[in-house]
Amino acid sequence: xxxxxALLALLSEGPKYGLQLRQEFELRTGExxxxxxxxxxxxxxxxxxxxxxxxxxxxxxxxxxxxxxTAEGAAELSQWLRTPPDLxxxxxxxxxxxxxxxxxxxGVDVHAVVQVHRRYLVExxxxxxxxxxxxxxxDLNFALVVDAELFRLDSLVRWxxxxxxxxxxxxxxxxxxxxxxxxxxxxxxxxxxPR
Amino acid sequence: MSYLELRGxxxxxxxxxxxxxxxxxxxxxxxxxxxxxxxxxxxxxxSTLLTIAGSLExxxxxxVSVGGRPLSSMSRNVKAQLRxxxxxYVFQDYNLLAGLSxxxxxxxxxxxxxxxxxxxxxxxxxxxxxxxxxERVSHYPDQLSGGERQRxxxxxxxxxxxxxxxxxxxxxALDSTNGxxxxxxxxxxxxxxMAAVVVTHDAQLASWADRxxxxxxxxxxxxxxxxxxxxxxxxxxxxx
Numbered sequence: 322x323x324x325x326x327a328l329l330a331l332l333s334e335g336p337k338y339g340l341q342l343r344q345e346f347e348l349r350t351g352e353x354x355x356x357x358x359x360x361x362x363x364x365x366x367x368x369x370x371x372x373x374x375x376x377x378x379x380x381x382x383x384x385x386x387x388x389x390x391t392a393e394g395a396a397e398l399s400q401w402l403r404t405p406p407d408l409x410x411x412x413x414x415x416x417x418x419x420x421x422x423x424x425x426x427x428g429v430d431v432h433a434v435v436q437v438h439r440r441y442l443v444e445x446x447x448x449x450x451x452x453x454x455x456x457x458x459x460d461l462n463f464a465l466v467v468d469a470e471l472f473r474l475d476s477l478v479r480w481x482x483x484x485x486x487x488x489x490x491x492x493x494x495x496x497x498x499x500x501x502x503x504x505x506x507x508x509x510x511x512x513x514x515p516r
Numbered sequence: 517m518s519y520l521e522l523r524g525x526x527x528x529x530x531x532x533x534x535x536x537x538x539x540x541x542x543x544x545x546x547x548x549x550x551x552x553x554x555x556x557x558x559x560x561x562x563s564t565l566l567t568i569a570g571s572l573e574x575x576x577x578x579x580v581s582v583g584g585r586p587l588s589s590m591s592r593n594v595k596a597q598l599r600x601x602x603x604x605y606v607f608q609d610y611n612l613l614a615g616l617s618x619x620x621x622x623x624x625x626x627x628x629x630x631x632x633x634x635x636x637x638x639x640x641x642x643x644x645x646x647x648x649x650x651e652r653v654s655h656y657p658d659q660l661s662g663g664e665r666q667r668x669x670x671x672x673x674x675x676x677x678x679x680x681x682x683x684x685x686x687x688x689a690l691d692s693t694n695g696x697x698x699x700x701x702x703x704x705x706x707x708x709x710m711a712a713v714v715v716t717h718d719a720q721l722a723s724w725a726d727r728x729x730x731x732x733x734x735x736x737x738x739x740x741x742x743x744x745x746x747x748x749x750x751x752x753x754x755x756x
Contacts, residue, residue, distance in 0.1 A: 436730065436738050443555070444740045446723035448749045453696075454703070455746060471720055478719040482557060 324356065324364050329390060329398040332374055336389040339365060349462045373397055416477060420484055431488060439481045446474050517584065518545035519711035520569055520680055525578035527564050527734075538564040539734045542578070546711045548679065551703060553722035554715040556731035562715035563684055565731065569713060570603050570682045571595050582680060600629045603680045604673025604710075606702075608688035610665045612657040612672075618664075619644060619653040622672045631676070643671040647701060663694030667701065674705045681705055681712040687721055699724040 324346075331337060331345050343361045347354070365388055368374040373394035377387040390398075416438055423434040449470050452463075527539040539561045546552045556562045567573040569580060571587050580587045582598060590598065604625075605611075612621045622640035627633055644653050647667045657665055666686060673681055681702060687695030695718075703724055706712050714725065722728045729739040743749070 432732070436732075440728075440730065440738050440740060443719055443723060443728050444743070446719055447725070447728070447740060447743050448746075450720075450723040451743055451746050451749070471723070475719050482717070486557060 323401070324360060325368065326398060326401045328361070328364055328368065329373060329394050329401075332388055332390040333395060333398055336377060336387050338385050338387050340385070342388075350466060368394065417480070420481075424488075432485060435481050435485050439478055442474050442478050442481070446471055446478075449474070517547075518581075519548040519583055520544070520546040520713065521579075521581040522565075522569060523579045523581075525565070525568060525575045525580065527561070527568060527573075528576045537734055539568070539575070542731075542734070542736055544569075544713075544729065544736065546680075546713055548711050549706055549709050550727070551706045551712045551714065551725045553725035553728045554713060554731055555717065555719065555722045555728055556715075557717060560731045561734040562717075562731055564734075566682050566684050566713060566715050570605060570680075571599055572605075597629075600625055601676070602678055603682060604670075604675075604678040606666070606669050606673050606681065606683035606686045608685040610657070610669045612665060612668060614657055617654050617656055618649060618660065618668045618671075621657070621668055622675050625672060626676045629676075639675055640671070643675045644668070647671050662690050663697060666690060666694070666698050670698065670701045670705075674710065679710055681710050683712065683714045685716050685718075686714060687718070688716075692720065695721060 327346055327350075328342055331342050331349075337345070339361050340358065342365075343356050343358055346356050346361075365374065365376075369376060369388070371393075372391060374388045374390055377389060419438070420431065420435060423429045423431045449467050452467055522542055522544040525539050525542040525544075526537070529536045529538055542561075542565060544552070544554075544565075554562050554565060564573070568575050571580070571582070583602060587595060587598075612618075613624070616624065619637060619640045622644060623633070623636035626636035626639060631639070641653060644650065647670070649664065649667055649671070652660060652664055652668075655664075657668070660668065670681075670686070673683075683702060686702070687698045690698065699714075699721055702712055702714065706726075714721065716722055727740055727742070729736050731737070744752070
């Protein structure tokens with residue numbers, strides 16, 4: 322999560338004070354990512370050093386010091402919004418590794434390992450879904466954050482489901498047997514990088 | 517006390533070499549006011565479990581009780597009456613009657629049970645309005661969107677104060693927004709005291725439930741633990 326760009330985004334709406342920035346950041350991320358005030362000021366100082374924001378000279382020093390975005394800051398924000406995060410190489414996903422290891426170890430029931438992880442993920446999803454029931458808290462920003470988390474967890478459950486199906490078919494001789502080693506595909510070129 | 521109780525349910529199809537054990541020793545209790553999701557891959561026995569719970573099919577062995585009464589003690593007629601009065605079914609493909617309008621579809625189970633057409637229509641109108649379908653009551657199923665059709669199907673399943681809702685992949689053909697709307701309606705029915713069972717392979721759908729049980733090869737292999745409060749969960753998030 323880029324606090325730097327989140328602050329630039331907030332300042333692109335107009336000049337703001339440091340404390341106000343912290344408050345608005347938390348509000349707009351559904352209060353899921355709290356931010357301490359020190360982090361806000363350190364980030365603002367760096368942004369000022371890089372010429373992306375300027376402090377308002379007219380205002381007093383201290384917690385009520387105001388900031389506004391510069392033209393360079395606006396350009397940086399615009400560039401950041403349109404640059405996809407680097408997802409080109411598969412992450413070293415601990416869950417995937419655990420299932421691969423379980424498959425190799427004698428005496429380990431891989432279905433039981435899969436189920437432990439599936440249950441944990443579904444329990445987490447129940448917790449996130451429960452937050453949707455609270456209409457008072459559930460504004461658009463919070464809804465987007467909760468949905469993102471639910472889709473992320475759901476993708477892991479789907480992978481577990483598909484892995485289990487694949488294992489069953491392999492055991493029944495329908496799918497080819499698992500190889501002894503699992504080379505991960507190497508990303509040959511970066512896709513989605515800005516042109 | 518549990519509204520729905522399954523004890524030692526086994527279902528075997530076929531005989532001899534062709535014998536298939538769809539369910540093996542399934543126990544499940546669903547309290548009034550609670551929503552239980554049954555998650556499993558296709559072929560795990562989810563739909564069989566639901567049809568047995570709803571008395572649409574008999575178990576090979578084991579006992580099903582609805583509202584404290586064992587199904588085995590009921591005659592065919594009494595079971596049919598139980599299905600009409602106390603149990604609402606929701607299916608993936610809605611199962612609405614194409615020749616009837618939304619309000620007629622919802623009123624139908626009440627009319628079949630002997631309620632006057634006027635009273636049945638009034639009850640159906642009330643539920644459809646509550647479900648945000650006031651403007652669509654006279655529309656026929658083919659004039660409704662998928663999400664609207666499923667809302668009509670849920671209205672038909674809860675109308676007349678039914679106590680048990682059984683849903684088989686209720687949002688299977690819907691996008692995630694409509695799927696969420698369907699689960700909110702089912703949850704609202706539970707908050708009013710219905711017991712509900714939703715069978716699904718979809719974790720996002722299942723996560724609306726108070727409890728999720730996992731079915732594999734006809735057996736319940738696991739279930740989720742009760743959730744902590746929303747406040748406690750948010751406070752415990754590692755990045756807070």
